[in-house]
Amino acid sequence: MPFIPHTEEDTRAMLDAIGAESIDDLFDEIPAKLRAQSLDRIPMGRNEMAVSRLLHERAADDSQPLSFLGAGAYEHHIPAAVWELTTRGEFYTAYTPYQAEASQGTLQLLYEFQTMMAELTAMDISNASLYDGASALAEAVLMAVRANRKSKSRRILMPATVHPTYRKVVDTIVRHQGIQLEIVDFDMHGGHVDPDNLPAEPGDITAMIIPQPNFFGALEDVHALTDWAQSNSALVIGVVNPTAMALITPPGEWGNGNGADIVCGEGQPLGVPLSSGGPYFGFMCCAKKHVRQMPGRIIGRTTDLEGKTGYVLTLQAREQHIRRSKATSNICTNQGLLTTAATIYLSLVGPEGLRQTAAHSHSNTQQLMEKLCAIDGVEKCFDRPSFHEAALRLAKPVDEVLSALDAEGILGGYDLSTDYPQLGNAMLVCATETKTEADLEHYAAALQKVLA
Amino acid sequence: MNNTHTPLIFEHSRPGRVNTTHTQRSTATAHSIPGSLLRKTPPCLPEVSEMDAVRHYTRLSQKNFSIDTHFYPLGSCTMKHNPRACNSLAMLPGFLRRHPLSSEQHGQGYLSCLWDLQEILKDVTGMSAVSLTPMAGAQGEFAGVAMIRAYHDANQNSERTEILVPDAAHGTNPATATMCGYTTREIPTDGNGDVDVEALRAVVGPQTAGIMLTNPSTLGVFDRRIKDIAEIVHDAGGLLYYDGANLNAILGKVKPGDMGFDVIHMNLHKTFSTPHGGGGPGAGPIGVSKRLQPFMPIPVVGKKNAADKEVYYWLTEKDLPQSIGRLSAFMGNAGVLLRAYVYALLLGREGMTRVADYATLNANYLMARLSQAGFDMALPQRRATHEFILTLKRQAREQGVTAMDFAKRLLDYGFHAPTTYFPLIVPECLLIEPTESESKETLDAFVEAMAAIQQEAEGDAATLKGAPYTMPLRRLDDVKAARELDLRYKTKPVSDING
Numbered sequence: 001m002p003f004i005p006h007t008e009e010d011t012r013a014m015l016d017a018i019g020a021e022s023i024d025d026l027f028d029e030i031p032a033k034l035r036a037q038s039l040d041r042i043p044m045g046r047n048e049m050a051v052s053r054l055l056h057e058r059a060a061d062d063s064q065p066l067s068f069l070g071a072g073a074y075e076h077h078i079p080a081a082v083w084e085l086t087t088r089g090e091f092y093t094a095y096t097p098y099q100a101e102a103s104q105g106t107l108q109l110l111y112e113f114q115t116m117m118a119e120l121t122a123m124d125i126s127n128a129s130l131y132d133g134a135s136a137l138a139e140a141v142l143m144a145v146r147a148n149r150k151s152k153s154r155r156i157l158m159p160a161t162v163h164p165t166y167r168k169v170v171d172t173i174v175r176h177q178g179i180q181l182e183i184v185d186f187d188m189h190g191g192h193v194d195p196d197n198l199p200a201e202p203g204d205i206t207a208m209i210i211p212q213p214n215f216f217g218a219l220e221d222v223h224a225l226t227d228w229a230q231s232n233s234a235l236v237i238g239v240v241n242p243t244a245m246a247l248i249t250p251p252g253e254w255g256n257g258n259g260a261d262i263v264c265g266e267g268q269p270l271g272v273p274l275s276s277g278g279p280y281f282g283f284m285c286c287a288k289k290h291v292r293q294m295p296g297r298i299i300g301r302t303t304d305l306e307g308k309t310g311y312v313l314t315l316q317a318r319e320q321h322i323r324r325s326k327a328t329s330n331i332c333t334n335q336g337l338l339t340t341a342a343t344i345y346l347s348l349v350g351p352e353g354l355r356q357t358a359a360h361s362h363s364n365t366q367q368l369m370e371k372l373c374a375i376d377g378v379e380k381c382f383d384r385p386s387f388h389e390a391a392l393r394l395a396k397p398v399d400e401v402l403s404a405l406d407a408e409g410i411l412g413g414y415d416l417s418t419d420y421p422q423l424g425n426a427m428l429v430c431a432t433e434t435k436t437e438a439d440l441e442h443y444a445a446a447l448q449k450v451l452a
Numbered sequence: 453m454n455n456t457h458t459p460l461i462f463e464h465s466r467p468g469r470v471n472t473t474h475t476q477r478s479t480a481t482a483h484s485i486p487g488s489l490l491r492k493t494p495p496c497l498p499e500v501s502e503m504d505a506v507r508h509y510t511r512l513s514q515k516n517f518s519i520d521t522h523f524y525p526l527g528s529c530t531m532k533h534n535p536r537a538c539n540s541l542a543m544l545p546g547f548l549r550r551h552p553l554s555s556e557q558h559g560q561g562y563l564s565c566l567w568d569l570q571e572i573l574k575d576v577t578g579m580s581a582v583s584l585t586p587m588a589g590a591q592g593e594f595a596g597v598a599m600i601r602a603y604h605d606a607n608q609n610s611e612r613t614e615i616l617v618p619d620a621a622h623g624t625n626p627a628t629a630t631m632c633g634y635t636t637r638e639i640p641t642d643g644n645g646d647v648d649v650e651a652l653r654a655v656v657g658p659q660t661a662g663i664m665l666t667n668p669s670t671l672g673v674f675d676r677r678i679k680d681i682a683e684i685v686h687d688a689g690g691l692l693y694y695d696g697a698n699l700n701a702i703l704g705k706v707k708p709g710d711m712g713f714d715v716i717h718m719n720l721h722k723t724f725s726t727p728h729g730g731g732g733p734g735a736g737p738i739g740v741s742k743r744l745q746p747f748m749p750i751p752v753v754g755k756k757n758a759a760d761k762e763v764y765y766w767l768t769e770k771d772l773p774q775s776i777g778r779l780s781a782f783m784g785n786a787g788v789l790l791r792a793y794v795y796a797l798l799l800g801r802e803g804m805t806r807v808a809d810y811a812t813l814n815a816n817y818l819m820a821r822l823s824q825a826g827f828d829m830a831l832p833q834r835r836a837t838h839e840f841i842l843t844l845k846r847q848a849r850e851q852g853v854t855a856m857d858f859a860k861r862l863l864d865y866g867f868h869a870p871t872t873y874f875p876l877i878v879p880e881c882l883l884i885e886p887t888e889s890e891s892k893e894t895l896d897a898f899v900e901a902m903a904a905i906q907q908e909a910e911g912d913a914a915t916l917k918g919a920p921y922t923m924p925l926r927r928l929d930d931v932k933a934a935r936e937l938d939l940r941y942k943t944k945p946v947s948d949i950n951g
Contacts, residue, residue: 001803001806001810002535002798002799002803002806003532003533003535003725003798003799003888003889004806004807004810004888004889005889005890005891006810006813006891006892010891010892011813013892014813014814014817014892015813017817017820017821017824018813018816018817018820019820020816023809023810023812023813026812026813026816026835027705027808027812027835028835029673029674029676029834029835030674030676030702030705030706031676031678031679034678034679034706034710034711035705035706036578036704036705036706036707036710036805039575039576039704039801039804039805040575040801041571041572041574041575042571042572042575042576042796042800042801042804043797043800043801044800044801044802045797045798045799045800045801045802045803046797046798046800047798048537048798051537051541051794051797051798052537052541054797055541055544055565055794056541056544057561058546058560058561058562058564058565059541059544059545059546059547059561059562060546060561061546061560061561061564062546062547062550062558062559062560062561062562063546063558064545064546064549064550064558065554065558067551067554069551069553069554071553072553072781072782073551073552073553073781073782075549075551077474077475077476079471079473079474079502081502081505081506083543085506085509085510085513087539088510088513089518089519089520089521090513090514090516090518090520090521091513091516091518091729091730092518092520092534092539092727092729093518093519093520093531093534093727093728093729094516094517094518094519094728094729094730095524095526095529095531095728095730095731096728096730096731096732097730097731098526098869098871099517099859099860099863099868099869100925100928100930101860101863101920101923101924101925101926101927101928102453102516102517102522102863102868102869102920102923103515103516103517103730104512104515104516104923104924104925105512105513105514105515105516106512106516106730106731108458108460108512108515109509109512109730110730111460111939111940111941112460112461112462112941114939114940115460115462115940115941115943116495116497118940119495119496119497119943120495120497122495124940125939125940126939126940128731129732131587131588131591131732131733131780132587132780132781132782133781134778134780134781135587135591135779135780135781163781165778165781165782166781168777168778169777169778169779169780169781171777172598172749172776172777172778172779173594173631173779176598176601176631176632176633177631177633178633219485219489222489223488245491245495246491246494246495247482247485247490247491248482248485248489248490248491249488249489249490249491249492250491250495253492266781273548273549273787274548274549274550274551274552275547275548275550275786275787276547276550276551276552276559276562276782276783276786276787277552277780277781277782277783277784277786278552278587278733278780278782278783278784278785278786278787278788279587279732279733279735279785279786279787279788280781281733291937291939297731298939299939300933300934300937300938300939301933301938301939302928302929302930302932302933302936302938303928303929303932304925304926304927304928304929305918305926305927305929306926308457308925308926310924310925310928311928312928312930312933314930314933314934314937314939315934315937316934317934319623320590320623320624320626320627321622321623321624321874322623323623323627324623324626324627324636325626325627325629325630325635325636326630327623327627327630329627329631330590330593330594330624330627330628330630330631331588331590332588332589332590332623332624333587333588333589333590333721333731333732333733333734334731334732335729335731335732335733336728336729336730336731336732336733337727337729337730337732337733338729338732338733340729340730343461343509344505344509346497346498347461347497347498347500347504347505347508347509348471348474348500348502348505349471349474349475349497350469350470350471350497350498350499350500351494351495351496351497351499352470352494352499353470353471353474353475354475354495354497355494356475356476356477356478356480357475357476359478359480359481359482360475360476360478360480362480362482362485363478363480363481363482364480366484385484385485385486385489386484406555406557411551411554411555411558414553433475433476433478434476
């Protein structure tokens, strides 16, 4: 039987020990009329060979065009060792490290992960991950409401330059707790939030979200925004791309004061395959003073009976299994396997490798923009500096252009016209370090043909 | 187990040790970014060779118990075998490299798998529709209670502000109710482990939004009066939420839809054997009855006929305008869903019921053997489902040893400990879930270990108090960890690699 080791003899002996006639007798406490009649929509079991054939056929249906799509999920090279190690059974098939003495592998790795994320963001502390970037932002908003005790308004400023789906997810998750999400509009020339357009006396604000880079790939004026928010007693929540952290000012150093209060983001670029959107992992870091408001698992270093160094789950009094209805979040699962991949990824690429990945992605996108903007009917949407993604305006409707490019085997980018109709025929393009000079030329030639 | 001291990866680091093979060697600079937005000092990430990293993480992996290495009877977590085909097939390049926003036409293979999985989960739970998007059990719970709220709001029933939760419930249940803006009222459990129906009857009313139930409950027994409970809550205008954490016990035997539930979440990382990965990822799809269908979280996979061909596509805000909305940046934990799908295909229709059969056989056998060995069960008069509770209250009183001591000592005998101190209503308890994938020999060995530990408790309780002895470390100081917070290594500055 698939994955069941019992021989007939075993089953007989076990039933005898229980004092039951048949396995069916073991279900005698379930009222008879509740017993399931049939499962006719479920196919009969197949062996590994047959299932393997089916899945290979289906995977082959998912063709792999040359992709210039980003919009929150980024194609980066993943060193072979990352998933070789991550899928070792001892990582892959362990559970949450409740028994610390038998889980030092996972616990030490997560402590290393927390250190790396705190380093990348220049923040004091990191947790052991959340589900993904979007849900991490929702948790960050809830955390800010708990942490900013002086503020009574529960008003959160949400720039329109935050990923549109992140904004939707935050709304889904926080809407039942009397939190107001106020959209802050962006500057049409820069594609960023202009600090000069923020009100001098905004009233009571609980927190302001600052994306860096923002959804358009543009770099926000993070210092001015942070200073403005904090001078109005609002906490600052940074949403950042972790690869970009190797190149640009980390949130711990934003503004003239102490930097951002809470930082979160999507961890996928750090060694996690695109995989149709998941599993990825969300990360969250914060200033030390807010640690008791942090959701999710946190690992701490301690000692054992003999004084040797070891690692445990700590600050569990925040969590649902202890605090129940008063917990900081209902979260229980984290994304342990993906943080394992990210920790190994960051160890393999190191500070210089991550900087090169970031710099090369930045420069590839700059070059792509130059090549594409040289084509008639293509122009840059915004003049702000960008990281590894940028917005273009086309002379034709974006959906038509994208399907024509698709026919050429190219995923041309992300159509912005649904989420941002005010931008006209705009789309977002991204060229990471995985793209060669020839790829960029190929794209430019195809776009020229499509627009001709 | 690898018991040697393993320094942190940062302690292997040497300034200037660079792996040139893993990144695009580049002279590119960030000339277009103004200096005020550039990072001044590089992050202190480790600078190690590939071999350093491989050796370090291999050694760390050897400091873990896992299903692959040890019996792991962690109650309520369903630590069953994770078939390797599920992993290798979910990691086929076509699936792995697909960008989540690439068009549906480039994802027909993947979408067809998810469609099939939706159909399988609908059938096995008896629900009308399934959304695969929640990324873990607790997010599925959130989606479920948010749908209950959306339903009441749509019916102008905003005076329903209370969610009922049995006192044996998982901690995520009351925490979820709070996130959805509800207050929680606890319902006691009767002496037989069933929900106290009279107590329930006394508290339902126009303020009742719904009830969150796990059946079999966290006490490891099937609530025999589930139909009465459903009727009482429905008559009061409330809805029923099914916490699917224990679905392994009834897979193919009872459908939650037939018990009267309006919404359920499933933990695919439990029942459908996707890996637990040291704490995640999970996947927590939800199933709904007809009346909650309009409120499902998006996206959901749809199927239509176009040009004599079946085409799979995403249902979004446009198709489900009353949806509670989105829960993830993209479409949920796709890779986990593919693993569950492969598992479901390998099991097939007949394999589903076999899971419940043998999970139940193993739990009842282990309970019988441990009773014969002199241990006390919390509910000896009841059938075990896929798990059961043993209480060490007597040992605590007579020998001064606790459930924690037994748990730590089991590690020395080569077994991961069962869940301890949950559910909260049973003192000094071990919640034991063997799962269907363990053999009789393993269960027998576990009974022998428990009996040997009991002997130790009677002879020399101090031995137990000091356990474990054979792990990489002795018992760890949780109190110190929480008092003297040390949550990261204090890295030293690395050399200025750009200079």
